[in-house]
Amino acid sequence: MKKYLSYLFTISILLLTAVTPVSAVDGGCDCGFSPIVYVGPLGCARIVRDAGTDNEQQLWPIDSDFLMENLKSELPALKKGILTFNSDLIGHTLARFVNDCMSDLTLDEDGRSKANVTTPSINSPHGAKHGPDDNYYFNYDFRLDPYEHAERLHGFIDKVKQLTGHDSVKLMCSSMGGVVMSAYLDEYGYEGIDAIVCRCSPLKGTAVAGEGYCGKVELNGKAVTRYAEDGIPYLEKDPKNDDIREALLYALLDTLKATGVIDGICALGEGLIKRAGHIVFNEALIPIFRTFPGIWSFVPEEYFEEAVEFMGLKESGTLYDKVMKYRTAMANIETNLKAAQSNGTRIALIVGYNVQRTPLVTLWKSTSDGTVDTKYASLGATCGDVKKKLSRDYLKNLENKEYLSPDKMIDASTCAFPDYTWFIKDWLHCNGNSGIDSLVKHTMADEEPVNIHTYKEYPQFMEADENADTIYPATGGYSEFHRLISHPSFLNFTRFFYSIFKRIFFFI
Ligand SMILES: [Zn+2]
Incomplete structure (x- = not known):
C-alpha cells in the first residue's frame, strides 16, 4: 500500500510539474511583471577541452592551476630572458606559454570550435518563477559569432x-551581453521586448580591443600606477585590515611613482615589451584572436580597417563574413534602440567613468570603467581625459549644460539617449554594487519608463562607493579632500595626504 501511495505521489508530482507551464501558457500570467532574461558577460559559460573524460581541462576562464602548471615549465627560460635582457627569448617563451594555455580555443576558418572544445554549462530556461528578483540566465561561448547567440x-x-x-x-545585459543584444535587435527586432538595460556594455566597442587588434601597445608609468591605485578599493574585503592595507599599498605605489621608480621600470619594460610583444603577437595572439568573431565585435569602427590588416584577416570566406556581419549590428545600434523605444521598449544604459583603463594601450587617457570606454558604452558622451575635466574651450562653448556632470568631466547631451543614460563615477567594470542593482531594478520595475529625472536618488551622475557597496548622487567636488570629507577612511586620508605631498614636492 505504502509503495502504491508513493507511486501515486510521484505520478501526481510529475503531472503537476508537466501541467503547470502549459496552464500558464493557456491562461497567461497576470502578475504584471514580464520575466527578465539576463544576457551574461564574457566568460559567462565555461569553455572546456575533452569534457566528461579523464583529460577534461577548463580553458576559459583560464583555470589557475593549469596556468601555473604551464608557467612553471617556462619560468627558467623567462627568468634567463629577463636577466639577460634577451627580448627574443622572452618573446618566444611567452608565445609558447600563451599557446599552451590558449591555442585549443582557436576557431577554424568557418568560425567553429574544435570538436573536443565545448561549453557544457550552456543554460536553457526552466521553471516558471519570475519577478523583479528572478531572472533567466542566458550564457554563451564568447568566441563565437554574436548572431549565433542571437539565434x-x-x-x-x-x-x-x-x-x-x-x-x-x-x-538585462552585462558587458558583452550588450553585444549579443545588439545582434539580436538587428536580426529579430524589438517585438516582445519590454525593456533593454545595459550595464557597462561595449555597444560601440572598446579601445583595448581596437588598439590590441592593431598591435598598438604602450606601457605608461602614470597609467600603470593609476590602474593599480584605482583597483585598490576593489581588493578582496577583509573588514579588519582592509582599510590600512589599502592605504599602505596606495602609499607605496605613489611613492614609487613620485620617485620615478615606476617610470624607470616602464621605460625599461617598454623596449622589451615592444620587441617581445612583436613575437608574442605573431606567434600566439594573432593566430588565436584573429579567429574569434566575438572579440572582433569589440573593435570600434575607427580601428576596424587597420585591425583587419594587422591581424591578417582574409577578406573572404565564412570567418570574414561572420566578422563583417556584426559591423552592421554595431553601426545600427542607435537606430535599432531608438526604433525599439518608439515602440514602447524601455531603454536604460548604465556606464562607469573616471577609472584608469588597462595601461597597455596607447589610448590610456580615455576615461572608462577600466575596460570599456565611457564614450562607447554611453553611445556618444563627450568626455574629458580620465581624471580630467572637459577642455576649457569645450565648456565655454557648451550652451546646454543640463547634461553636464557636476565635476565637468562628462557631457551627456551628445549621447544617443541623454535622458536614459546614467554615469557612475569610479565604478570598476561590472563590479557588483547593491546601489547599482537597485537602480537596475528601478529601471525595470516601474509602470512608466524611468529616466534620469524620475528619482531624486538616481540622477544622471552618481558616484560609486565600493567600500559602502552603494552609489550616491555626484556632488561635483572633485578633490581628494572632498573624498576624505564625504567618506572618511584611512585609504582616503592617504590619498589626500599624497595629493598635497606631490603638489608641494613634485609639482604634479
Ligand atoms: Zn507573471
Missing part, C-alpha cells in the same frame, strides 16, 4: 514566454 537567444526567449505565460520579456 539561440531567440529560442530562449520563446521558451521563457511559454514557461511564464507572458508574451514579452525584459533584457
Whole structure:
C-alpha cells in the first residue's frame, strides 16, 4: 500500500510539474511583471577541452592551476630572458606559454570550435518563477559569432514566454551581453521586448580591443600606477585590515611613482615589451584572436580597417563574413534602440567613468570603467581625459549644460539617449554594487519608463562607493579632500595626504 501511495505521489508530482507551464501558457500570467532574461558577460559559460573524460581541462576562464602548471615549465627560460635582457627569448617563451594555455580555443576558418572544445554549462530556461528578483540566465561561448547567440537567444526567449505565460520579456545585459543584444535587435527586432538595460556594455566597442587588434601597445608609468591605485578599493574585503592595507599599498605605489621608480621600470619594460610583444603577437595572439568573431565585435569602427590588416584577416570566406556581419549590428545600434523605444521598449544604459583603463594601450587617457570606454558604452558622451575635466574651450562653448556632470568631466547631451543614460563615477567594470542593482531594478520595475529625472536618488551622475557597496548622487567636488570629507577612511586620508605631498614636492 505504502509503495502504491508513493507511486501515486510521484505520478501526481510529475503531472503537476508537466501541467503547470502549459496552464500558464493557456491562461497567461497576470502578475504584471514580464520575466527578465539576463544576457551574461564574457566568460559567462565555461569553455572546456575533452569534457566528461579523464583529460577534461577548463580553458576559459583560464583555470589557475593549469596556468601555473604551464608557467612553471617556462619560468627558467623567462627568468634567463629577463636577466639577460634577451627580448627574443622572452618573446618566444611567452608565445609558447600563451599557446599552451590558449591555442585549443582557436576557431577554424568557418568560425567553429574544435570538436573536443565545448561549453557544457550552456543554460536553457526552466521553471516558471519570475519577478523583479528572478531572472533567466542566458550564457554563451564568447568566441563565437554574436548572431549565433542571437539565434539561440531567440529560442530562449520563446521558451521563457511559454514557461511564464507572458508574451514579452525584459533584457538585462552585462558587458558583452550588450553585444549579443545588439545582434539580436538587428536580426529579430524589438517585438516582445519590454525593456533593454545595459550595464557597462561595449555597444560601440572598446579601445583595448581596437588598439590590441592593431598591435598598438604602450606601457605608461602614470597609467600603470593609476590602474593599480584605482583597483585598490576593489581588493578582496577583509573588514579588519582592509582599510590600512589599502592605504599602505596606495602609499607605496605613489611613492614609487613620485620617485620615478615606476617610470624607470616602464621605460625599461617598454623596449622589451615592444620587441617581445612583436613575437608574442605573431606567434600566439594573432593566430588565436584573429579567429574569434566575438572579440572582433569589440573593435570600434575607427580601428576596424587597420585591425583587419594587422591581424591578417582574409577578406573572404565564412570567418570574414561572420566578422563583417556584426559591423552592421554595431553601426545600427542607435537606430535599432531608438526604433525599439518608439515602440514602447524601455531603454536604460548604465556606464562607469573616471577609472584608469588597462595601461597597455596607447589610448590610456580615455576615461572608462577600466575596460570599456565611457564614450562607447554611453553611445556618444563627450568626455574629458580620465581624471580630467572637459577642455576649457569645450565648456565655454557648451550652451546646454543640463547634461553636464557636476565635476565637468562628462557631457551627456551628445549621447544617443541623454535622458536614459546614467554615469557612475569610479565604478570598476561590472563590479557588483547593491546601489547599482537597485537602480537596475528601478529601471525595470516601474509602470512608466524611468529616466534620469524620475528619482531624486538616481540622477544622471552618481558616484560609486565600493567600500559602502552603494552609489550616491555626484556632488561635483572633485578633490581628494572632498573624498576624505564625504567618506572618511584611512585609504582616503592617504590619498589626500599624497595629493598635497606631490603638489608641494613634485609639482604634479
Ligand atoms: Zn507573471
